[in-house]
Amino acid sequence: MTFPPLDTALPSGADAREHADLLRRAHDALLSGRPAPATLRPVIEDSWRRMRGFGIDPDGAPPPRMAPLDELQRHRESSPIADVLPLIRRSLVSVADQADHIMLVTDAAGQVLWREGSRRMRSVGDRVGLVEGSYWNEGSTGTNAIGTALVVGRPVQIYSAEHYVRSLHTLTCACAPVHDPRDGRLLGAIDVTGPVSTVHPSTLALVYAVAQLAETHLQGIHHTHLERLRSVAAPLLAGMGRPALVVDDMGWTATAVHMEPVRRVLLPKHCEVGTVWLPALGECALEPLPGGWLIRPGPEEKAGSTSLTLDLSRPGAYSVTVSGSSGEWVQNLSPRHAELLLLLAAHRSGRSGAELSRDVFGSEGHVVTVRAELSRMRRNLGGVVESRPYRFSEEVAVRLVGPSSPLDLLPGSLAPGVRRLRERTCTAELFDRVG
Incomplete structure (x- = not known):
C-alpha cells in the first residue's frame, strides 16, 4: 500500500518544544494583530480564517455541543463505520494505550461516536469535552484535527498552538477522514489524540493507513452483499425475456439481463412497489427482493421535465x-x-x-x-x-x-x-x- 505525501505538523528536523513555543508566539501575535514570527501552514491559515468568520473566542470558547445518549446510540447504529469498528480497534487501540493517546471515531458531522485508549488521556479528554457524544467540528471547537480534516477531506495533523482555542494547546492530534468507497461520500473520521510532548509525524501516517484499510474493508462488505443479491435473483432472472436489473437498497447494481447495466440507479428516498420514474432509466416497475429491488425499465420519459x-x-x-x-x-x-x-x-x-x-x-x-x-x-x-x-x-x-x-x-x-x-x-x- 502506497500513500501520498502527508502534511505533518512538525517540520523535518525541528525540535518539538522549540516549534511549540514558536507556534504559541505566532498564535499570540496573529490574534492581537501583530506581525507573526512564523508563517502558519496553509491548512491552518485557512482554518483560522474560518474561525474568525464563526466568531469563535480563542480564550473563552464554550464546551462542545453534546448529543443526548439516545441520539448518540442512534448515530452509532446507523453509521457504516460500525461495520469496521473491530478492525479499527485492533489496529489502533493498543497503540494508543501504550503511547498515552486516545483513539476517537466520529461521524461526518464531527460527533464522537466511540472513544478508547489511555486512562490518563481519557481524563484529559473529559476536561476539554473530548468525550463520546460531543461535536468536534470546527464550528463547535475551533481548529482541531477532527473538524479540520472533515472540512478539507484529507488527513490533518494539528499540533499545540495550531489549535485556535488556547485550552487545546496541550494536545497533538492526527485525523484522517473515512469515505464511502462506492461514491466518495464522507462517513466520518478516525483520530488519535495525545499530549503535546508525544507529537510524531508517523502518527498521521498510521491513522491514514487505518482509514484506508477501513475503506477497503467496507468495499469488501459491499461486494459480498451484491454477490449474495445476485445469487438470490439468479432464478428469477433466468426466465425473464425483457430488460431487468437487480440493485441493492442504495441502488448499486448487482446484475442485469437484456440491457447494458448502469453502475448505480438513483432510487426514491422511500422506495415502494409500483411504477416510478428513475433518472437513468425512465419509467420502471419496482418489485422488492431480499436486500434489494428488481427493476424492469419501461418507456423512457420524454425530456423537458427534469x-x-x-x-x-x-x-x-x-x-x-x-x-x-x-x-x-x-x-x-x-x-x-x-x-x-x-x-x-x-x-x-x-x-x-x-x-x-x-x-x-x-x-x-x-x-x-x-x-x-x-x-x-x-x-x-x-x-x-x-x-x-x-x-x-x-x-x-x-x-x-x-x-x-x-x-x-x-x-x-x-x-x-x-x-x-x-x-x-x-x-x-x-x-x-x-x-
Whole structure:
C-alpha cells in the first residue's frame, strides 16, 4: 500500500518544544494583530480564517455541543463505520494505550461516536469535552484535527498552538477522514489524540493507513452483499425475456439481463412497489427482493421535465438532487464530482475534456482521468449531463445552493477552476446561498 505525501505538523528536523513555543508566539501575535514570527501552514491559515468568520473566542470558547445518549446510540447504529469498528480497534487501540493517546471515531458531522485508549488521556479528554457524544467540528471547537480534516477531506495533523482555542494547546492530534468507497461520500473520521510532548509525524501516517484499510474493508462488505443479491435473483432472472436489473437498497447494481447495466440507479428516498420514474432509466416497475429491488425499465420519459439542484452549502456533504415527473432523488457526491458539476454549472455552454483537465488539475495532461470521472457521473445522472462538449442538457433546469460566502466554496478543493470561482465577485450570483 502506497500513500501520498502527508502534511505533518512538525517540520523535518525541528525540535518539538522549540516549534511549540514558536507556534504559541505566532498564535499570540496573529490574534492581537501583530506581525507573526512564523508563517502558519496553509491548512491552518485557512482554518483560522474560518474561525474568525464563526466568531469563535480563542480564550473563552464554550464546551462542545453534546448529543443526548439516545441520539448518540442512534448515530452509532446507523453509521457504516460500525461495520469496521473491530478492525479499527485492533489496529489502533493498543497503540494508543501504550503511547498515552486516545483513539476517537466520529461521524461526518464531527460527533464522537466511540472513544478508547489511555486512562490518563481519557481524563484529559473529559476536561476539554473530548468525550463520546460531543461535536468536534470546527464550528463547535475551533481548529482541531477532527473538524479540520472533515472540512478539507484529507488527513490533518494539528499540533499545540495550531489549535485556535488556547485550552487545546496541550494536545497533538492526527485525523484522517473515512469515505464511502462506492461514491466518495464522507462517513466520518478516525483520530488519535495525545499530549503535546508525544507529537510524531508517523502518527498521521498510521491513522491514514487505518482509514484506508477501513475503506477497503467496507468495499469488501459491499461486494459480498451484491454477490449474495445476485445469487438470490439468479432464478428469477433466468426466465425473464425483457430488460431487468437487480440493485441493492442504495441502488448499486448487482446484475442485469437484456440491457447494458448502469453502475448505480438513483432510487426514491422511500422506495415502494409500483411504477416510478428513475433518472437513468425512465419509467420502471419496482418489485422488492431480499436486500434489494428488481427493476424492469419501461418507456423512457420524454425530456423537458427534469431539474437538478447542486447543494454545496455544507463542507464534505455535497449532494445533487434530480427531480422528474414522479418525484425527487438525492445522490451524495464525492469531492471530485462536486468540482466537476460546479464547473459545468459555471460554464453552461460546455467544457471540453481538455478545458476541464485545466480547470481541475491545472494542465491538459489529465484528460483521460476527467473523461473517466464524467463517464461514471453520466451513468448515474442519465441524460442530465451531455458530452462533446460536456454540459448540462438544455432541457434541465439547474439550481445551485452554496455557502454563505464564495470564499468557503468547496474549501478542500485545490482545483484552479474552483479557486478562480472563489475569487470572482460575480460567483455569488450563481447560487441560492444559505447560512
